[in-house]
Amino acid sequence: MKVGLFIRVSTLDQVNNTDSVETHIERGKLYAQSREWQVVEIYNLAGVSGKSTIKHQQTRKMFDDIRSGKIEGVIISSLSRLARNTSELLEYSKFFEEHNASLISINESLDTSTSGGKFFYTLLSALSTYEREITYERQIASLNYRRKQGKFTGGMVSYGYKIVDAEVVINEEEAPVRRLIYDLFLEHQRMSSVAKELNDRGYVTRKGKSWSDTTVRRLLKNTDAKGVRKCNYRGQLSKDNPSGLKPQSEWQYLPCPTLISEAKWDEVNAIIKDQEKNSKNKQPLNKRVHLFTGYLKCDKGHNLHVITKSSNYRCKECKLSINKDDLEDVFLSRLKKFLTSNEELADYNKSNNQELQLKADEIEFAETQLEKLEKKLEQLIELNLSGEIPTKGFKKHYEPVYVRKENLETNIKNLKLELEKLEQAKTTFNIMANKSLDFYNKWDKLDRGEKRYVVESITREIIFDGQNLNFKLKQIAPLSFLELGQNGRQRGTIL
Structure with a gap:
């Protein structure tokens, strides 16, 4: 077998003449000769610390020689010469095993080409795993204690x-x-x-x-x-x-x-x-030329768009149109009326509370129905076990009830998500209302992006039927409507 000698001697040992590179080389050659092996390469790591050797240039050369088949095994004086780091020692073992190469330690009488040598490494691996787990448990216990004390446990802290x-x-x-x-x-x-x-x-x-x-x-x-x-x-x-x-x-x-x-x-x-x-699934703001694009619809559900070189939002299907500047004026008037009217805000909040209560009642009703279905399923199972419903016909009775139960569970989940959105909208409404009023007061000084943000922040949709505009806020009740003339201009007073 062609082998290499892995030699590592500390600097201190060389200075004190207690050990030398030549001694280890001679010892390795004699051992190879006794086994009738041929020494073809020497990997000299003299003066290198045993704390970490696996990334050393000589170690990489040894790995390359094993991969290429130049050597089939490596002789070391002792495991401590290879590495003093248990994790690295296991990495060495894994590499030798994967490439079917032998690792021979003279002091420990270890030869991984034998069954005894393989068992030794298996035992070493188990001990190493145990050591890591014990260390980890101690670290976690220490960290948890420091966290309970409110103390810093490492990592970075943010700016400030x-x-x-x-x-x-x-x-x-x-x-x-x-x-x-x-x-x-x-x-x-x-x-x-x-x-x-x-x-x-x-x-x-x-x-x-x-x-x-x-x-x-x-x-x-x-x-x-x-x-x-x-x-x-x-x-x-x-x-x-x-x-x-x-x-x-x-x-x-x-x-x-x-x-x-x-x-x-x-x-x-x-x-x-x-x-x-x-911002989800929307075009970049710089592609939105007009403030109400995507929010203005006719009463049939069609979107109104501003055609190039036109000053009106138009519905191609229904032939409705409204001047874009007039719509902006109406929007501002309606916004100011709503935001400055205590009576309207009170009615609006009342409407929101009613909608929240209706959703909560719907969930309660659905959960009651679900409970009844679950009891019915249990009864069907009991009847089947008692023999009153034969197994052959059990599916006909059980499956429709089970399908209803699954559908109801899905419905309850969706209803709870809707309720959560409504509650979030109610929580953030006052903040958005105050900000919208602030934007209104300096509307003429805002750029298009800032104006668009106001529309996006408070508007779910605007419905136009040719006579009336109905403003609806996100996830909550609609505002009262404005009447417009046939030409799209505001008619009468703001309601």
């Missing part, structure tokens, strides 16, 4: 914070900028506008780079600003988990110093959530 004596504290240099980000977003409601403003003011990120809308978004959504720091949510990257995120059940939230009030954080993130919801 720093670590002092293993505690998360406010970074007084970064904190004013972090707070400013929230204020700027409430003013502009655009990530890119906030980033531009920060860059114009000469601020840079912690790494000295320019601000981007991605960085702004990440900081705005981070809960640490309101005093809740998320931790233990990242694990190892893998093919099955490319993001590295752990299951949400394992995430933990610890208190930390606050940078802004919880109310301000909630207000900002309610706006972000609404923007993200509205």
Whole structure:
């Protein structure tokens, strides 16, 4: 068999003359000669630490020689000469096994080409696994204890914070900028506008780079600003988990110093959530030439569009049209009337509460029906077991009830999602109403993108039947209508 000699001698041993490269080479050659093996290569790692040897140039050369078949085995004086790191030792073992090569240790009388040698490595692997698991359990126990104490357990802290004596504290240099980000977003409601403003003011990120809308978004959504720091949510990257995120059940939230009030954080993130919801499956804003495209429909459900070089929204099927400037004026008038009328807001909230209650009643009724079906299924099973319903005819009785039960469960799930959306819309409505009123007061100074944002934020659809406009807000009750003349102009007073 063609073999190589793997030689590693510490620098200290060489200085003290207690060991030498030549001694190990001679010892390896004599052992090979006694087994009638041919030594064809020597891999000299003199002076290399045993802490890690697997990435050394001589080790890589040894691996290449094994792959190419130049050598069929490697002789070492002892396992400690190969590596003092158990995990690396197992990597060596795995490599030799995969390439059908022998690893021979003179001191331990180990030869992995024999059954005894293979058993030794199996035992070593089991002990290593046990050691890793015990170490991991101790680390987890220590981390959990520190988390319960509210102490820092490692990782990075976001902009505006720093670590002092293993505690998360406010970074007084970064904190004013972090707070400013929230204020700027409430003013502009655009990530890119906030980033531009920060860059114009000469601020840079912690790494000295320019601000981007991605960085702004990440900081705005981070809960640490309101005093809740998320931790233990990242694990190892893998093919099955490319993001590295752990299951949400394992995430933990610890208190930390606050940078802004919880109310301000909630207000900002309610706006972000609404923007993200509205942006799904939509064209980029710069492709939307007109404010109400996609929201204005006729009473037959057709979309109204502005044809090139035309000043009117038109429905091709129904031949309806309305002037785009008139529609904008009506929208503003209706918006102001609604937002400044306590009576209308009260009626609107009453309508919302009624719709929420109706949805809740529908869910309660469906759950009662589901309970009855489940009892009926149990009765059918009991009748079958007692022999009153023969097995041959059981399916005819059982299957229709079971199908109804599955359909009802799906319906209940959908109803609960609808109720959740309605409740979210109600929660964010006051915020959006206040912002919409603020936008109204400076409407003439807004650019098209900002005007479009107002329409997207509060509008579900606008129905036009040739005479009346009916404004409907997202997920909640419709506003009362406006009457228009035949030419699309507003007629009479605002209702």
